[in-house]
Amino acid sequence: xxxxxxxxxxxxxxxxxxxxxxxxxxxxxxxxxxxxxxxxxxxxxxxxxxxxxxxxxxxxxxxxxxxxxxxxxxxxxxxxxxxxxxxxxxxxxxxxxxxxxxxxxxxxxxxxxxxxxxxxxxxx
Numbered sequence: 001x002x003x004x005x006x007x008x009x010x011x012x013x014x015x016x017x018x019x020x021x022x023x024x025x026x027x028x029x030x031x032x033x034x035x036x037x038x039x040x041x042x043x044x045x046x047x048x049x050x051x052x053x054x055x056x057x058x059x060x061x062x063x064x065x066x067x068x069x070x071x072x073x074x075x076x077x078x079x080x081x082x083x084x085x086x087x088x089x090x091x092x093x094x095x096x097x098x099x100x101x102x103x104x105x106x107x108x109x110x111x112x113x114x115x116x117x118x119x120x121x122x123x124x
Contacts, residue, residue, distance in 0.1 A: 001038065001046040001047065001048050002045075002046070002047055002048070003047075003048045003050050004047040004048065004049055004050065004064070005050055005051075005052050005057055005060055005061050005064060006049050006050065006051055006052070006061065006111065007051065007052060007058070007061055007111070008051065009027075009035050009037055009049060009051055011110070012037070012049045013027070013037060013039065013049065015109065015110055016039040016047070016049070017039070018088055019084075019085050019088040019089070019090050020041070020073060020085070021041075021042065021081070021084070022039040022040060022041050022042075022047075023039065023040055023042070024037070024038070024039055025038040025039065025040050025046065026038040033051075034051070034053075035051070036048070037049040037050075041073065041074070043074045043076070061111050061112075062109075062111035062112030062113055063112065063113075064113055065113060065114065067114070068114065069106060069114045069115060069116050070113055070114060070115070071113065071114075071115045071116075072115065072116045072118055073115055073116065073117050073118070074118055074119070074120065075117060075118065075119040076119065077119070078096065078102075078103045078117065078118075078119035081117060081119075082096060082105060082117060085107065085117065090107050090108075090109075091107060091108045092105050092106065092107045092117075093106045093107065093108060093114070094106050100121075101118075101120055101121060102118055102119050102120040102121045102122075103118070103119045104116050104117065104118045104119075105117050
């Protein structure tokens with residue numbers, strides 16, 4: 001599981017659940033406005049959505065990988081996932097492209113972090 005800084009729990013849950021088709025695995029109130037929110041993709045990997053609680057954390061939102069692609073969302077059906085994400089308003093920074101390893105397109109989450117949507121050739 002990896003910590004993923006967000007400005008708001010509910011906004012982040014909506015994005016991961018609706019745009020990226022993640023499941024909410026846990027959403028527990030820890031008191032004082034803090035929650036333990038875990039989301040997971042269908043093919044594995046979990047993120048702990050952590051609401052930024054100080055200036056340093058707030059400044060890191062959207063820059064968690066220093067401007068590089070930091071996360072990889074694996075797909076078994078690139079066209080369907082790409083279409084759903086685009087309809088939800090996900091910002092793709094390039095058109096889908098074919099690479100020796102599969103089909104890929106870079107997208108930004110709502111906070112500016114860069115991701116790859118990727119379907120590996122062996123996944124088809």
